Amino acid sequence: MLRFSSVTYSYPYAAEPAVRDVSFTLAPGEAMLCTGRSGCGKSTLTRLANGLAPHFLRGNLRGEARVKGERTLDSTPAQLAEQAGTLFQDPERQFFALTVGDELALTLQWRGWDAERIREAVAESARLLGVEDILEHTVFGLSEGQKQKVALASLLALRPGLLVLDEPTANLDPESIAELADTLAALKQRGVALFIVDHRLYWTRGLVDTVLVLDNGAVAAEGDFSLLDDAPLREKYGLRAVDVPDPRASLPHMPRLESSDFFACEDLTFAYPKGGQVFENLSLSFTPGRVTALVGENGAGKTTLARLLTGLERPQRGKILAGKEAVKTRALARHAQVVLQNAGHQLRMRSVAAELDDAARGTVPERDRPSVARAYMEDYGLDRLARRHPQSLSGGEKQRLAVACAAIRGPRMLILDEPTSGLDGENMRRMAQSMRRAAANGACLLVITHDLEFMHPVCTEKLVLPEHTGETRR
Amino acid sequence: MRASFLIKADTTFAAGLDARAKLLLCVAGSLAAVILSSPLSLGLLVALSTALALGAARPATVLKVYLFSAAMMLFALGCAAIIGLAVPDLMRWNVFSLIVPFLRMLLSVNLLLTLSLSTPVRELFARLQQIRLPGWLQIPLSVAVRFIPTFLEDCAQIRDAARLRPGGKITGMWRGLAVPLLFRMLYSADDLAMAAELKGISAAYRGQRAPLPALKTRDRSVLALAFAALCAAAALQYFGPNFRPLPM
Amino acid sequence: MDAAQSGAYDAAHRARRGDQARRGAVAEAAPAPHGAYWSTRELVTIGVFATVIKASTIMVAYMGGGMNPVTLAAKNCLYVTLMIVLLHKVPRSWTMPLAVGITAMVSLLIMGSGVLYVPASIAACLLGEGAIRALGGYGRTRNVVLGVLVAEIASKAAGFGLSCLIMREQPGMLATSALFIGIGSTGTFLGAFTGVRFMEELRHAGIISH
Numbered sequence: 068m069l070r071f072s073s074v075t076y077s078y079p080y081a082a083e084p085a086v087r088d089v090s091f092t093l094a095p096g097e098a099m100l101c102t103g104r105s106g107c108g109k110s111t112l113t114r115l116a117n118g119l120a121p122h123f124l125r126g127n128l129r130g131e132a133r134v135k136g137e138r139t140l141d142s143t144p145a146q147l148a149e150q151a152g153t154l155f156q157d158p159e160r161q162f163f164a165l166t167v168g169d170e171l172a173l174t175l176q177w178r179g180w181d182a183e184r185i186r187e188a189v190a191e192s193a194r195l196l197g198v199e200d201i202l203e204h205t206v207f208g209l210s211e212g213q214k215q216k217v218a219l220a221s222l223l224a225l226r227p228g229l230l231v232l233d234e235p236t237a238n239l240d241p242e243s244i245a246e247l248a249d250t251l252a253a254l255k256q257r258g259v260a261l262f263i264v265d266h267r268l269y270w271t272r273g274l275v276d277t278v279l280v281l282d283n284g285a286v287a288a289e290g291d292f293s294l295l296d297d298a299p300l301r302e303k304y305g306l307r308a309v310d311v312p313d314p315r316a317s318l319p320h321m322p323r324l325e326s327s328d329f330f331a332c333e334d335l336t337f338a339y340p341k342g343g344q345v346f347e348n349l350s351l352s353f354t355p356g357r358v359t360a361l362v363g364e365n366g367a368g369k370t371t372l373a374r375l376l377t378g379l380e381r382p383q384r385g386k387i388l389a390g391k392e393a394v395k396t397r398a399l400a401r402h403a404q405v406v407l408q409n410a411g412h413q414l415r416m417r418s419v420a421a422e423l424d425d426a427a428r429g430t431v432p433e434r435d436r437p438s439v440a441r442a443y444m445e446d447y448g449l450d451r452l453a454r455r456h457p458q459s460l461s462g463g464e465k466q467r468l469a470v471a472c473a474a475i476r477g478p479r480m481l482i483l484d485e486p487t488s489g490l491d492g493e494n495m496r497r498m499a500q501s502m503r504r505a506a507a508n509g510a511c512l513l514v515i516t517h518d519l520e521f522m523h524p525v526c527t528e529k530l531v532l533p534e535h536t537g538e539t540r541r
Numbered sequence: 542m543r544a545s546f547l548i549k550a551d552t553t554f555a556a557g558l559d560a561r562a563k564l565l566l567c568v569a570g571s572l573a574a575v576i577l578s579s580p581l582s583l584g585l586l587v588a589l590s591t592a593l594a595l596g597a598a599r600p601a602t603v604l605k606v607y608l609f610s611a612a613m614m615l616f617a618l619g620c621a622a623i624i625g626l627a628v629p630d631l632m633r634w635n636v637f638s639l640i641v642p643f644l645r646m647l648l649s650v651n652l653l654l655t656l657s658l659s660t661p662v663r664e665l666f667a668r669l670q671q672i673r674l675p676g677w678l679q680i681p682l683s684v685a686v687r688f689i690p691t692f693l694e695d696c697a698q699i700r701d702a703a704r705l706r707p708g709g710k711i712t713g714m715w716r717g718l719a720v721p722l723l724f725r726m727l728y729s730a731d732d733l734a735m736a737a738e739l740k741g742i743s744a745a746y747r748g749q750r751a752p753l754p755a756l757k758t759r760d761r762s763v764l765a766l767a768f769a770a771l772c773a774a775a776a777l778q779y780f781g782p783n784f785r786p787l788p789m
Numbered sequence: 790m791d792a793a794q795s796g797a798y799d800a801a802h803r804a805r806r807g808d809q810a811r812r813g814a815v816a817e818a819a820p821a822p823h824g825a826y827w828s829t830r831e832l833v834t835i836g837v838f839a840t841v842i843k844a845s846t847i848m849v850a851y852m853g854g855g856m857n858p859v860t861l862a863a864k865n866c867l868y869v870t871l872m873i874v875l876l877h878k879v880p881r882s883w884t885m886p887l888a889v890g891i892t893a894m895v896s897l898l899i900m901g902s903g904v905l906y907v908p909a910s911i912a913a914c915l916l917g918e919g920a921i922r923a924l925g926g927y928g929r930t931r932n933v934v935l936g937v938l939v940a941e942i943a944s945k946a947a948g949f950g951l952s953c954l955i956m957r958e959q960p961g962m963l964a965t966s967a968l969f970i971g972i973g974s975t976g977t978f979l980g981a982f983t984g985v986r987f988m989e990e991l992r993h994a995g996i997i998s999h
Contacts, residue, residue, distance in 0.1 A: 080998055123738055123830065145741035153739055160729070161736035163687055177741045207690060379701050400705050411724065412695075413702040415716045417990060426706060456994035458724045472706070567897070575954045620965040642956045677827055681887065684836025685843075685895045692844055715983075719867065723874065723987065726841050727996055730878075734833035743829045 068229045068260035069093040069116055069151070073130035076111060076120055085111040086284045088130070091277070095228060098251070098261035100271045100292075103281035104305030104491045105461050109264040112281075113233045116262060117153045118144040135228055148174075152222030156234040156489060158214040159206070167193075167209070168202035171221050178225075188224045196220040196250065210365050212243030219250065229260045236267045237489040240365070240517040241313065244270045266491045267520070268295055269311045280304050305493030311520045314360075318522075318529040321359050327352030328391045330402065330479040330511055335385035337375060345371050349385070351530070353480060353511040358502055360522050361515045363532035369515045372532065373482045376513070377405045389479055401430070403480035408488065410469035414457035419449050419468060422457050426472035439475065447471040447501055463494030467501055474505045481505055482513045487521045499525045555597035555659035560668050561753075562760040563656045566593075566767055570652040573771055574645040580637055581781050582774035583644035589770050590651035593763075597659035610650055614643055668753075680742060684733065695725050827887075831879045838875040839891035842868055847896070861969060862976030865941070869980025872937050873930075874987055877997055880927035882918065885940060889914040909951060913944035930988060934981050941977045945970050 070092045077084040086108040093099050101109050114120040118139045121128045132139045135150045155161050164170040171189040180188070193199040196216045201209070206217060215235065222230065230251075236244045248270050251261055255274070263271060272292055280288040280295075282304055288294055295301060295309045324331075335349040345368040353359070361369050374380040376387060378399030386393040389402035407413060416422040423440035431439050444450040447467050452460065457468055466486055473481055483502070487495045495518075502525055506512050513530070516522055555563070570590060577583055594603050618639070674682070703717035737743075756764075827835070849864045875888055893907040917940025924932040952966040991997045 117739060119735055119738065123735065143743075144738045145743060148739045148741065155732070155736065157732075160691075160732045161740075163683075163737065163740065163742075165687075165690075174740045207694075374701075377705065379704060400707060404705060407698060407702060409698060411728075412698045412721045413705065415703075415720045417993065429707070456990070458720075458996075459994040476706075564897075575951070578957070617962050617965045620968065621962045624964045624968070642962065645955050677832060677887065678890075680829065680832040681836030681839060681891045682894060684833050685840040685891055688837050688840045689844060689895075692840055696845075696848070719870070720990075722841070722845065723871070723991075724994070724996070726837055727878070727991075730834040730837040731830070733837065734830040737833055738829050 068095045068097075068135060069262060070133045071112075071115070071130070072133075074115060074132055075129040076115055077127045078111075078120075078124065079126050081126075084284055086115070086281075089281075089284075089286055090130075091279060091286070091289070093229070093260050093262060093277075095260050096255055096258045097277070098255050098263065098271075098275040099277045099279060100268070100275040101262065101264045101279040101281060102266065102268060102295075102304075102306055103287070104493055105266075105463055107281040107304075108284040109281055110233055111284075113153060113231045113262070113264055115139065116229070116231050117151050118142060118147040145178075148222075148227070149178075149225050150227050151229040151231055152225060152227040153231045154215070154218055154222060154233065154235055156237045158218035161218060162206045162214075165205055165207075166202070167198060167204050167206055167217050170206055170217060171202070171224050174221060175224055188226070192220040192223040195223060210243075211238045212240070212246060215239065215243065215247060216250070223254075228258070229262065230254065232261065232263045232265075234265050234489055235263065236265055236270060238485075241519055248274055266307055266489070266495075268307050268309050269520075272309065280306070301492065305491050307492040307495065308520050312523055313519050314523040314526070315362055315519070315529065318360060318526060321351075321357075321528045321530045322354075324352035324354070326391075327354065327388075329353060329355050329389075331388045332376065333386050333388065335375060335382045335387075337371065337380065337382045339371075346375075346382075353513075355479070355509045355511050356506050357528060358506050358512040358514060358526050360526035360529045361513050361532065362529050367532040369532055370484060373405050373484060373513065373515060376480060377403045377482060379405070401476075402478055403482070404473035404476055404478040405482040405484060406466070406469045406473050406486060408484045410462075410465040411458060413469045413472065414465060417456060418454050419444065419457055419460070420453040422468060422472060423449075423475055427475045430476045443471045443475050446504060448497060463490045463497070466490065466494075466498060470498070470501050470505070474501075474508070474510065478510060480513065481510045482515070484515045485517065486514065487516065487518045495521055553597055553659055555593060555655050557757075557759055558659070558763060559754075559756055559760045560656075560660050562756060562764055563652075563660060565764065567652045567656050569767060569771060570648055573774060574648045577774055577778050578641055579774075579778040579781060580640050580644060582777040583641060583648060585774050585777065586770060587644050587647045587651065589766075590648055590655070594651040594654045597655045602658070603654065606650060606654060607647070610646055611643075614646065676743070680737075684737070688729070688733070691729065692726075695722065695729070699725070826883075827879070827881065831881065831884075834879055835875065835884065835888050836891060838871060838878075839888050839895055842871045842875075842888070843892045843896045845871070858969075858972045861973050862979065865973045865976030866980040866983060869937055869941060869977050870984040870987055873933055873981070873984030874991065876927060876933045876937065877930070877988055877991075880933075882922065882927065884927075885914050885918050885921070885936065886911060889940070906948065906951065909947035910944050913947050914940040916940060916943045930985060934985060937984070938977065938981055942974070945974060945977075 071089050074089045075084050075087045089108075089112065091099070101112055103109055111120060114124060115128070115132050116134065116139070118134075120126055121140075122144050128140070134142075134147055137150075139147060162170050164173045168189065171193060172185050175185045175188055189202075190199070193202060196219055198213070198216050198220050201213065201217075206214070209217065215238075219230075232251075235247060239247065244267070251263075252274055255261055261275075263275065265271065275292055278288075278290060278292055278294050279286055280300070287304060288300060292309075295306065300306075301308070329352075331350070331352040333350050335346050336344075337346045338344045349372075361372065363369050371380065375382055376399070378387075378396045381396045387396075387399060387403075388394065389399075394402055414422055416425050420440060423443055424436050427436045427439055441450070444453055447470070449464070449468055449471060452464060452468075457465065460468065470481075470483065470486065486498055486502075490498060499521060502512055502514070514522070514526060570586065573586060574583070577586075591603075699718055699721045702721065703714070706717065846864045846868050849860050849867055872885070872888070876884055890907070890911050893910050897907055917936040917938075920939040921927060921932050921936030924935060927933060949963075949966060949970055953963060956962045956966065988997065
């Protein structure tokens with residue numbers, strides 16, 4: 068179904084090839100996992116498989132990639148998509164229509180299918196992925212798991228023989244990951260070949276037949292899944308764990324304190340203007356040096372709590388206290404910081420050094436700023452990148468820089484929203500180190516994460532938000 | 542994220558009109574606003590278009606937009622008065638010279654309110670796909686309509702990020718908002734283009750498309766009424782009373 | 790960082806540089822498929838920029854209440870900045886008229902804007918396009934900046950002409966209109982400066998290579 072023969076590919080203007088001399092074969096009904104540290108060339112393989120490289124991205128290709136026996140060079144990406152559907156990390160970014168039904172039909176419409184055929188294909192793929200009840204829903208109101216399913220259904224409407232999945236679990240919670248694994252297993256049973264690129268490994272055990280470990284663009288190791296049981300190999304290539312315990316049940320609850328002279332909220336009541344009540348009389352007290360996992364179902368209000376505690380939302384009632392003093396919503400950024408899921412939005416200066424200097428403005432005396440910024444760069448492993456433009460950094464580097472920028476302001480409360488989404492094992496461990504350091508420096512950390520592998524060694528306790536009740540169990 | 546970012550009003554009279562009919566009304570109304578200068582003609586069109594606007598949005602919304610427009614007009618008049626102190630010849634105040642530009646503005650506001658507050662993005666998107674425009678016009682136009690909710694979402698996130706690191710100065714605000722926005726859109730354009738290419742967008746506008754649905758009775762009736770109103774307004778302009786500027 | 794880690798880090802960094810090249814520079818010269826003048830990637834980029842140009846300038850204008858001189862200048866500054874970046878990202882003849890046309894249509898269809906400004910703004914940027922060609926094409930930043938300025942000035946002149954038609958009974962208000970066009974023009978010239986600065990920044994970030 069998919070065959071790479073001595074493929075070497077360089078992006079235009081790049082000094083070195085992104086992948087070099089890669090060969091493998093994937094038969095119908097087989098699944099292959101490709102992993103490796105960030106920037107090792109995994110995503111480039113997906114772009115070679117779906118024809119975006121070199122048709123769309125240009126560059127220099129040697130060797131050949133074939134999909135269903137046809138050279139990818141001989142077909143356009145749109146033609147190849149009929150044989151090889153590609154699922155991106157963030158499905159929302161690949162939606163073009165505004166409702167689920169339209170999204171499933173759009174690709175077929177664009178290809179000139181007649182209305183009856185479209186209806187049949189949409190109904191079949193919607194049934195296969197279990198999204199037939201949400202065909203009228205807007206694509207933007209779906210959960211991440213549902214978006215993933217809709218994107219998959221849209222690909223399957225073309226009935227491709229190969230699915231190329233680029234970090235499909237990066238935004239999913241453990242339950243949605245398990246569902247995705249089941250869906251993919253069912254597709255594999257139907258003869259669909261799967262080429263999966265991911266940092267998270269544990270969910271592919273039992274699903275994939277072959278594992279390809281890439282390093283610096285070349286195949287470093289190849290074998291069945293048991294290859295990844297080798298801990299030194301995982302360490303060497305910056306990979307994540309293969310067995311991940313679920314710490315959500317075993318983590319102790321955040322202790323209930325009557326009051327805190329560090330950081331607290333009292334009787335917070337909040338409802339969105341057109342939504343239901345999210346919190347009613349919520350009181351929480353936080354202690355310094357702790358890393359608390361904020362746990363709850365989708366819609367429980369995890370992000371809303373983070374926004375309230377950092378002043379991005381104003382509660383209808385109640386107050387937030389820093390050192391027993393009630394702080395106005397507008398002034399909360401001085402005491403509480405949040406690193407948003409999309410760290411790139413928080414970076415605005417021309418270099419990493421300038422970014423930290425700017426973040427320290429107003430909280431660190433001007434004469435100390437350069438030395439403090441330097442110290443943070445060293446602590447967070449950013450010193451080699453001091454002159455790089457923040458927007459040119461990799462995802463992991465951006466995340467670390469955003470955390471450093473938040474920490475340099477010396478907040479009492481530091482909240483991180485999915486800080487490890489899309490990070491490889493090495494960067495995930497660096498992030499864990501950064502968070503422990505911030506906690507050791509006296510901040511209280513609240514982490515919103517679906518990443519069990521990250522939660523397990525980093526979080527010391529949990530705060531559970533039950534769905535829709537507005538109550539908080541501690 | 543909102544799919545239809547301006548409205549949720551598919552039960553109003555104007556929402557039942559076809560987007561093409563509303564667009565045609567906008568074009569005709571804007572041309573009439575420029576050509577006509579009789580307060581009676583413009584008053585007639587404003588009255589009819591107000592009825593249409595009230596069929597698209599709540600009266601409170603329409604009133605807010607009117608108040609905003611009036612405030613803008615008063616502000617402009619205030620500035621004009623100040624300029625008039627220095628150059629008296631510029632300021633020849635009279636009732637009709639004040640009313641006529643205001644009526645023109647109200648006419649445009651009414652029609653644009655009707656179009657924008659009663660037409661879901663989804664309908665515009667569907668119509669765009671049916672109209673036989675060349676691909677080089679259709680693709681960016683479809684992308685533009687599609688990208689608006691994503692852009693609004695990105696803006697909200699960037700605004701939050703800027704609030705977390707208050708800059709205070711204009712340069713800080715500029716960098717905090719404009720720089721992340723610019724990079725975000727450059728990356729989004731790439732992601733969206735790749736998705737579009739794989740979905741086959743480049744082939745989409747070369748093939749046959751479904752025929753455009755015919756206008757409904759409601760659309761035809763409103764267009765006929767609009768045509769009659771325009772004829773009446775033109776008649777009032779040329780055969781009605783002649784309003785000459787009167788000194789105040 | 791030990792030597793092995795450092796080596797791996799360098800390798801990852803090199804690969805990322807390639808990724809930056811993929812993200813930015815490539816689009817500039819990507820071939821148009823099937824004989825079309827613009828590639829899909831370029832048309833999508835034009836669509837995205839058209840939305841952002843329109844939506845962000847309207848948002849800035851509304852923040853200031855419509856006639857706030859600071860936001861009026863900022864709106865023009867943002868418009869010119871984004872247009873300069875777009876013309877570097879898609880450096881092909883007719884990109885500016887297409888982008889302006891799409892922007893005008895978006896504002897007409899969705900955000901509420903005078904119908905008559907559509908042909909006026911397209912005519913203005915045809916003048917800008919002519920200026921870029923006369924200066925030697927899209928290859929140089931100077932040509933692009935001057936072309937955008939010509940288009941902007943022509944568009945403001947056309948806008949003033951329309952104001953003359955709409956407010957012909959009240960010349961005093963035309964003076965106000967001229968005053969605000971003047972304030973907006975300061976933002977236009979500032980935008981040329983910030984546009985060039987942004988280009989330098991995008992080159993530093995590896996997003997655009999020329």
